[in-house]
Amino acid sequence: MPDSDRRTLRACDSCKRRKVRCNGQSKCQQCTHSGLPCTYTNTSSDRPRKKNVRRGAVIAECRTLNLRPGKSATLLDHEKPSYMPSSNTSRFNPAFFFDLLGDYEQYVFPMSPVIPADEIREMIGQMDENKNIASFVYIYAAATLDLTRSEPVQEAPGTRDRIATLLTRSLELRRRPTLDSHVSIVDVMSGVFTEMAFCTLRRPDLAFIYLREAISLLYMLNVESEEALANLDPMQRARLQRAYWECFVHERFTALTENRPPCLGPLKTHPDHDATLPPDVETGWQLCIDNFRLVDREFLDFWLGGRSEVTADWIEDKQRHLEDDEWHCEVSRLPQMQQADLVITRHWLRTLTWQIALSNTLLSSSPGSSLLLSLSFPLRLSNQLRQFLMTIPRDLVGIHGSGILKKLFEIASTITDVVLNVPHASGDETVRRIHDILFLKEFLFSFTGFQNLWPEVLTQKFQLIRDRYPEIKEMELLR
Template sequence: MTSPTGPTQSRVPKACDPCNRRKVRCNGQQRCQQCLHLDLLCTYTENRLSRSRKHSLRRGAVISKYKNSSNNDTISKTTLTPLLSPPLAPKPSPSSLSRSSTYFESLLPDYMSYVYPFSPIITDSEVRQSIQKMDTEREHAAFIYAFTAVTLDLTRSSHSNCAKPASGPTSAPNSTQITDLMRQSVESQQPLVIGCRPSILRATTSIFIQMCAMSLGHYDLGFFYLREAISMIHMLRISDKTAQSALSRPERARRQRLYWQCFIHERFMSIVYFTPVTLPPHSQYPEEDETVEAGIQQGWTQVIKTFCMLDAAFISLWIGDRSQVSAEWVEGKHKELDDGVWEVEVSALSELQQADLVVTRQWMRTLLWQMAMSNCLLSSHASCPSLELEMPLRLSVQLRRFLTKISQNVIRVHGSAMISKLLEIVNTIADVVIHVPQATEEEIRCRIDDIVFLQGIVLSFHNLQVMPKDILLDKFRLIRGRFPHIEVAMQLAI
């Protein structure tokens, strides 16, 4: 027979394994068009037995097999895995890999009570949807592992006040468990390649991984994942009003909250770890969103307003040349922090929100005082409290008075950020007690009682790192040596 007229289509010398077994056309590229479209592992082998018609499988079975293979095996070979290399490299234990959907759902009450108010992005119904999809979609699996890690990390120190999971691989989560979940999240995530787009869910996953990394003391890793979330914010054009105008108001408000969360986390990291900032404040506070509880919206707006005080000038002076700090600038910032209207508004919020806001304000007052001290602006009779030499001692009285009125679990549930703020405050108070002893014996006794109280709170955190703990305990030893004649109700820890 003669061949048909017209151009003939060239044949590929060898099809890839998935195309061969499914009996579909392959273009023979390093990752063929079919595998790219279906997100399959594209391989080429010479095993004729596996390529024979007798051993071929149904197309659906092949797709399912290769998707499962790419989910469970190949992602661990990507360039993301080294980011969790030692000390974040232990192999996930079998128990951490066998969680059921019931277990993940059992964490939702804790998530909504202790995580969502400070990360009001993914709702409980959306978490449930991700749980249902995590076996088939990698982005949802990555989010659920990160959601589990951050919920356990923030609530494991306060089980007496939190709902315990109904079931799970272990009864008491620890750093190994959090590490395993972080690894599972990273290894489940779809790499960002051509054709893939960032999403709100993925950005939130990065933020949750950042929070866990910070809690475990892996600050560089936390910085990396925070920058990943910020990159997604830029790619989603959240600060572009024109691009966001087509969205519904709830979706637009949710994206604005995500932007502000990254802003807050970046400003905090800049102060604590002297890292540069890239996000300017958003052009507006989050819009009203009827899908979010009013108290959560009000509290979140107060957190945003508080961190907006860490403006470009504050960051520049803190991590740069502090010789430019002036008394006038310190007085201006003190007036911003000493706001009577703010105190009234915050008093109407929940204990959980109040704890975060009050401690954050006292932390900022401590930072302001340190900047004034570094430029020799302090005196014993200054017109502005932030310029007075003994200002941290008054802070200790105010902070103790507030903390005695609320549950200690409410403090601990805030995690590593709360630890950093309290450490800064307590260390500063201890320095003043040691180096500024001009006071009566009764005043010294009260000061020591205050820092002993605050010490007990700081040392109660499960994830307090060894170095800051040792520094704090060394200062307490100096106080005991400096004032051996002073007896306190609580013994300073050694």
């Protein structure tokens, strides 16, 4: 019987937990591929258990991490955090990392469904033995702190400093590729989480470097090769596909917000079905992919380059795809946190599509023109957005971080421009516009620090609208 067909009499701890086939070798195939520590124990009594972790350890640990003032060459040239980890700091309270797992599973994993919480739990137990694993645990903690706070971290210096500290420590511990390096999916997600942390710290230049690093590692894993993926365990194959789409989504968002040219093309299909994923997470991730697949090469060419070849037919076709009722119906069945990201992203893409049409003078204000090519089209979107946001708790919007605030800012800026430039409305139309504007203004500025992210621009536009619509003052008093 070939060695590959023999049934092993033992399985390592990681394979047991993930319920995948283990070949029983000292460094098994599954752990080698996933970049996990491969250990064998006879009992599970030594495994860290969530119920043994004292609640509130996150707060306590953030205050007692043995961190002291120092300098680091890895991070920020301006806006350095108030404390940095010493380069020889190796002791920490594992409870800090364990206690973040619940938040990670609830808020981070549904939007980045690649490394499950159970595997991170194992990695926390192996931090002293493997620097690269320790590096990932630090950056997982940074990403979790970032994406589980409903206010921008620029207005929470304590959280900002903790994220910067964890990011710095992760970079200090991270291995660099060498001749004998074996890339894993953990390395890819380290790059993605690092990109997210740098974005949060308002360093998009450094964020782009680490996003490109993650993409380079994907190429080393041959994720775009169907032949290479065919030889993998189905769960591992689906996970690699999700990691690819994660990088694709981040790269398309960066292209639209920072004008960075992308290099990844879409895979032919959604990720394979993975029975280990909660159904809501799998469906939500597919719908997120659907959003960014609409940002195809033609869309990017028009957005980043010349728009002389944009046609009315292209604009209408793109807007119809973005208005897809079936997509919206599927989204409505998801938890509200996922709905918030998906629906706001789609409104943002519709706004950008309208801007492409505007720049090529394809829009019209005449009564007989297509609604999708109307100068007042964003006002229709503003009403739809208001109706949606009224059904979603505010915290479930803010928890998506600065990325979603960027999208809302772009939407609000476009709507205010339209209100200021289209003919003055009267009667019921005026009342509806004012209600939409007031709601959007109050919603955006309810996030502490929103004005510090984009200071005067939106405030000035709202003031001009108040001057144009005197009725606003009276309605503001009634709210």
